[in-house]
Amino acid sequence: MKKLFLLSCSVFCILFSTAQFKRCYTHELMVQKENQNPGYMQRVNDVFENVKHIAAQYHNSRSVNDTIYHVQVVFHVVYTSPAENIPDSVLINQIEVLNRDYRRRNADTVQTRACFQPVAADAGIEFYLATTDPNGNPTNGITRTVGHPQIPFLGFNPGSDEIKDSANGKTCWPTNRYLNIWVGNVFFGIVLGYAFPPDNAPNWPISSGTDSAHQGVVLHYAAVGSNFASPIDPTVAGGRSAVHEIGHYFGLRHIWGDSTDCVVDDGISDTPFAADASQQTCDTTINSCVDSPIDFPDMIEDYMDYSDDRCLNTFTQEQVGVMRAMLATSRAGIAYVTTGSTGIKKIVALEGIEVSPNPSNDIFKLTAKGKEDLSFEVYNAVGERVIPTQNFSSSTTINLSSFSAGIYFAKISSGENVVVKRLALNR
Template sequence: MKKKVFMLCIASVFLIGCESDEKIESESAGVETMSVSAKRKCASDEVLKDQMATDPGLSKRISDIENFTQQKIQQNFQSRLVNGVIEIPVVVNVLYRTAAENISQAQIQSQIDVLNKDFNATNSDFNNVPTLFAGVKANVGIRFVLDQVVRKSTNKTSWGTRDAMKKTNQGGLNPLSPTTKLNLWVCTIGGGILGYAQFPGGSSATDGVVIDSKYFGTTGTATYPYNLGRTGTHEVGHWMNLRHIWGDATCGNDFCADTPSHNAANYGAPAYPHYSSCSGNPVEMTMNYMDYVDDRAMFMFSNDQKSRMLAIFQPGGPRYSFAQ
């Protein structure tokens, strides 16, 4: 596998690009029915751009975090573990208008269960990783524990991506202890968006992950082909400083040397092997959680992705408060 070129323009790389998406729509008498995204879509790019526009210092903070991450990786740091793993308390904020949107405790727990399996390599499909990538598939070693569920009835039909769901004064719910707890917001986002995350470096007042209730967990309202909780895995990966595997540009850079160069995002369930037209025509790691494939088609992180995630929990890192 070709080691990717690291020195790109840092500020521009961190504008995480989210591919445009298609919706399945049916129009009759001017009425749009529907709702399940035909292609995975996150809104991290749009959110990050909005945050940079309102917070001039964010670009530098993100650049500093990347420099810190690379330094830690080069130092071959030892993870600071508690009972073998980093343990992260999770607060789930449910904003609902209908009874279906007020998802059950069982559905919430199913998402926590998926995160624990995917980040600890105990997912049943982990063994489906092809031989080509078997040497780099990773057990990240992070445990998630459901800390609290907060529910709020609202009149909103959709929340968009301007973080309104994270603000009590805009009808949402402020995050609880965001420097020591991962906050998840479950709501109807709209626009065909499955979810989005805030990257390390953003304001603690809006820190966390947003996931549409139709793509949360594995039961209840969870909707095929995004009904295996992998939207949560993908977005929490972003929250832990992972980039999309295609580097948000044609043959771009995700800062992980052990992930092959991808042309762009992949969708659906690509047949293996799927070759890239990037230099060397590598086989793409389409089964990586940071691609855009369907839930059933993603089932691994790589060792370099693991190193990036664990680096942010090291002393001086942007999420060190979670590891203390």
């Protein structure tokens, strides 16, 4: 009964909040998760602030474009009618759009206004369809299954995230190795997509609201690619819903901060303040907030805005820094890196690092079995470094007895490989 009520409420809210379609349901889902599991938003914010600090270091210490991340993608097409079972050619085209936009090789980079050209950035992230499935067998990186929405005529309810479940259980491939993208009929074409940002809850338990089996991106089937025969609407037919949702999956927020004021922003300093989404327009005259020291117009060309696909054309340097730092930390494992100078391929994830006890009242033991030449440093929840870099081999201890209770992050490095562990300090 309760479930039905929730379902009808979300249907109602979506139907009456927008005339045609809703560009993205990510923020609404985050609010829902916060209500179910208070503290969820704080965890997401903690990860974001910490990663921003790491990103700032990356920018200072090496060329962003030297290292390219290659993200392994699997599409799960979940259909209830033949029309929803979209062809391979559309999914392959979506990969091409992603590679174009995340490498700033899109033809419309010239449309980025002059005031934003200095911050427009190549993310150095590329995408490829998985060639090996979780069992090690060859694959084309596309699965196709018949889906069973609770209310079939409506399509899949984003509020319950039901597209990711099947009668046989979870449909995801291991979310710590693949970027899972589910494609289906999300409420009549009203929701174009949604994704969960990284929150680093330990093992992503179901009770935290961030079950690992649900990590990934959901797209409406008629918002995929730039070559689909019958898109939801010509204004969103450029394949940029996926660009936007993957931005969320890498931790980016909406450019206006999901609040209708000029105070709450996206936590990114090189995107200007905005009081609202661009409301699916390409109006270059919008300037909803006064920025200091230079007042910029609203950045309607940013992929994390709600503009029409035709006027979305860039990420900023700081957004790129956050996404790349997420690939080295919270999203490590889904990408390989290639370094321009050496061409060496390696897995980004630094695996096998254990922390115990956690939570702790004072001392945390770090164990990295069989690994040498390691270092760690510790950040507080707002991204300030509280313990500078210390080298170690195999194991060491982190003593937080002189710090106040709260959440801290240990960044553990070995060469270019990095992992961040969340430390809960109790008293």
